[in-house]
Amino acid sequence: MSELILELSKLSDLERTTEELSTQVKSVTGKDHYAETADDLIKLQLKNTKLKHRLSIIRQSIAYEAKSAMEVTESFSITEHLENVFARAISLAFPEYGNIPVIIAPVNSASAKYGDYQCNNAMGLAKKMKEMGVNRTPRDIANELQKCCPLSPIINKLEVGGAGFVNVYLSKDYAAQSLKNILRHGIKPPRVLKRRVLVDFSSPNIAKQMHVGHLRSTIIGESVCRLLEFLQHDVIRINHLGDWGTQFGMLIAHLEDRFPDFLNKSPPIGDLQSFYKESKKRFDTEEEFKKRAYNRVVSLQSGEPNSRKAWQLICDVSRQEFQAIYDRLDVTLRERGESFYQSRMLSVVDFLRNKNMLEHDEGRQIMWPNEDRSGIPLTIVKSDGGFTYDTSDMAAIRHRIEEEHCTWIIYVVDSGQSTHFNTIFKAAERCCILNPTAHRVHHVQFGVVLGEDGKKFKTRSGDTVKLSDLLNEGMKRSLEQLRSRGRDEILTAQELFEAQEAVAYGCIKYSDLCHNRISDYVFSFDKMLDDRGNTAVYLLYTYTRICSIARNLGDDFCYLLKVLDTVEIVLNHEKEWKLAKTLLKMHDIMIKCSKDLFLHFLCEFCYEVCTVFTEFYDSCYCIKKNKDGEIIEVNRSRVLMCEATAAVLRQCFYILGLKPVSKL
Numbered sequence: 161m162s163e164l165i166l167e168l169s170k171l172s173d174l175e176r177t178t179e180e181l182s183t184q185v186k187s188v189t190g191k192d193h194y195a196e197t198a199d200d201l202i203k204l205q206l207k208n209t210k211l212k213h214r215l216s217i218i219r220q221s222i223a224y225e226a227k228s229a230m231e232v233t234e235s236f237s238i239t240e241h242l243e244n245v246f247a248r249a250i251s252l253a254f255p256e257y258g259n260i261p262v263i264i265a266p267v268n269s270a271s272a273k274y275g276d277y278q279c280n281n282a283m284g285l286a287k288k289m290k291e292m293g294v295n296r297t298p299r300d301i302a303n304e305l306q307k308c309c310p311l312s313p314i315i316n317k318l319e320v321g322g323a324g325f326v327n328v329y330l331s332k333d334y335a336a337q338s339l340k341n342i343l344r345h346g347i348k349p350p351r352v353l354k355r356r357v358l359v360d361f362s363s364p365n366i367a368k369q370m371h372v373g374h375l376r377s378t379i380i381g382e383s384v385c386r387l388l389e390f391l392q393h394d395v396i397r398i399n400h401l402g403d404w405g406t407q408f409g410m411l412i413a414h415l416e417d418r419f420p421d422f423l424n425k426s427p428p429i430g431d432l433q434s435f436y437k438e439s440k441k442r443f444d445t446e447e448e449f450k451k452r453a454y455n456r457v458v459s460l461q462s463g464e465p466n467s468r469k470a471w472q473l474i475c476d477v478s479r480q481e482f483q484a485i486y487d488r489l490d491v492t493l494r495e496r497g498e499s500f501y502q503s504r505m506l507s508v509v510d511f512l513r514n515k516n517m518l519e520h521d522e523g524r525q526i527m528w529p530n531e532d533r534s535g536i537p538l539t540i541v542k543s544d545g546g547f548t549y550d551t552s553d554m555a556a557i558r559h560r561i562e563e564e565h566c567t568w569i570i571y572v573v574d575s576g577q578s579t580h581f582n583t584i585f586k587a588a589e590r591c592c593i594l595n596p597t598a599h600r601v602h603h604v605q606f607g608v609v610l611g612e613d614g615k616k617f618k619t620r621s622g623d624t625v626k627l628s629d630l631l632n633e634g635m636k637r638s639l640e641q642l643r644s645r646g647r648d649e650i651l652t653a654q655e656l657f658e659a660q661e662a663v664a665y666g667c668i669k670y671s672d673l674c675h676n677r678i679s680d681y682v683f684s685f686d687k688m689l690d691d692r693g694n695t696a697v698y699l700l701y702t703y704t705r706i707c708s709i710a711r712n713l714g715d716d717f718c719y720l721l722k723v724l725d726t727v728e729i730v731l732n733h734e735k736e737w738k739l740a741k742t743l744l745k746m747h748d749i750m751i752k753c754s755k756d757l758f759l760h761f762l763c764e765f766c767y768e769v770c771t772v773f774t775e776f777y778d779s780c781y782c783i784k785k786n787k788d789g790e791i792i793e794v795n796r797s798r799v800l801m802c803e804a805t806a807a808v809l810r811q812c813f814y815i816l817g818l819k820p821v822s823k824l
């Protein structure tokens with residue numbers, strides 16, 4: 161598509177040159193001293209003829225490309241495509257404003273008479289021109305833009321409306337072709353500039369409870385990865401486990417006392433939580449124990465084998481608990497905890513010292529994020545010589561940029577840590593690890609989870625909620641719901657179990673993702689299991705309904721590809737056209753979500769697809785049956801629309817971590 165636009169711009173340039181040449185030829189012809197300039201004239205005419213010939217070749221190839229552009233499988237964001245079209249128009253019509261940002265907005269489907277998309281640049285241009293002393297009305301400018309728009313296979317017509325909008329009407333041929341492409345080749349990602357991205361998410365702490373904050377990070381992080389992978393980025397998923405630090409001293413010392421034989425026999429630490437509490441209590445009350453705990457930190461960090469082994473054993477207990485949650489939620493992560501950076505922490509300290517970035521402060525070594533010592537300093541080395549969370553994040557960002565060669569680093573961590581990350585980013589920039597023009601760093605922050613009482617999410621007794629309990633509760637509630645609808649009588653045991661999981665985990669994930677992540681959110685099973693409104697349950701039900709339509713036709717639709725060869729998609733009915741346009745917004749939405757990593761836009765899109773589909777299904781018959789329930793008429797084009805809707809939903813569901821089930 162971009163080549164096409166390039167060709168179009170060449171064409172316009174050539175057209176202009178041809179025009180200039182013709183005027184030159186005319187003016188020369190009109191002069192008396194024809195004889196003197198005959199040579200020049202002949203040359204010019206020759207050049208002109210050649211250019212005209214070239215122009216006609218380009219015209220032909222553009223017509224060809226415009227046609228084949230609709231046939232190729234390449235998909236793109238409509239908004240981005242229109243941005244290119246209008247950028248070209250602006251630079252042709254008003255070269256001096258060639259680099260202003262193009263404003264394209266989709267038109268609310270209720271106001272279809274204003275087209276499907278609008279270019280809203282004319283008003284701003286009029287203002288800019290006025291400042292330069294040129295008086296032109298926005299409508300006048302819009303007319304000019306309309307004239308200068310290059311041909312595009314996706315545009316049916318352009319119209320100037322209102323105060324100076326250029327209304328764009330999409331082409332139905334293009335839409336029908338795109339829907340067929342989806343059915344024939346699956347959903348292809350739009351082209352974007354590929355990056356190597358590291359997503360740091362989930363990241364719970366060993367020996368501590370993985371809490372709802374980590375659950376949010378896990379859910380959001382997984383979806384961010386899936387979105388970026390869909391867009392063909394090279395994604396590294398990292399679990400930055402809190403597996404290092406002084407708390408391991410007391411855990412190791414306590415392990416030695418509780419399970420003296422730990423080196424030979426795996427200790428049965430069932431409940432790491434209470435093990436942690438016991439050791440903490442001893443650490444706070446027993447002097448000898450405290451000393452030994454400090455000793456163990458030193459021996460662990462210097463790699464002494466027995467302490468290492470003890471540490472490994474403790475980590476394994478937590479690791480298994482975490483993995484069980486990841487398996488249930490279908491989350492994939494590569495573990496690279498804080499311990500991984502031990503040697504790199506030593507070297508980042510040297511690096512910072514050599515750059516004169518470290519300052520002594522009451523025995524600590526600190527680093528200011530800014531040259532002028534504004535902001536909050538990082539503690540790079542503690543007074544006892546130990547490292548901190550700051551040190552490991554400085555070592556990690558350096559590793560990610562210099563060794564992993566990432567150009568985009570994403571931290572999915574609660575909003576409470578935003579000062580920490582801003583300080584790390586500034587400090588990394590100050591010491592030239594990070595170059596803001598080449599690297600993008602991003603704190604994908606999110607709010608806290610609240611209970612239905614509006615207070616911090618806790619169990620009735622006031623403890624933090626265990627995630628496995630929460631998931632179990634979800635499973636229980638979803639089974640109750642399925643039973644209350646009598647599904648246990650219709651579905652096989654296997655189908656029922658799949659439906660139960662899809663609903664339980666789907667609703668927990670979706671209710672997290674469907675709100676703007678920055679705000680706090682209220683965790684309520686009742687709300688998330690509602691089958692009306694923007695919920696996972698509503699989406700999953702709509703999806704199964706769509707699946708059942710083609711299923712009704714049995715063998716007829718088994719070979720979708722054959723059907724595609726013989727059936728044209730027709731978009732004459734208002735609701736057919738509305739559904740087609742909604743489906744084709746998918747790439748716009750994916751790009752929009754990826755810009756600032758807000759997934760609620762994708763959730764809203766799914767909801768819109770489902771409601772628009774329902775409107776379509778209510779007013780456009782797909783299959784007509786007689787009184788006995790026998791099929792008497794099938795509108796194959798519409799059944800294809802149903803299939804395309806299902807394909808779009810499946811792709812979005814995958815990114816949102818929802819498992820579509822064909823029966824529910």
Ligand SMILES: NC(=[NH2+])NCCC[C@H](N)C(=O)O
Nearest residue numbers: 360363364365400402553573
């Ligand atoms: N690179 C990072 N700091 N990632 C986030 C780590 C989160 C930390 N373990 C916590 O539970 O709060």
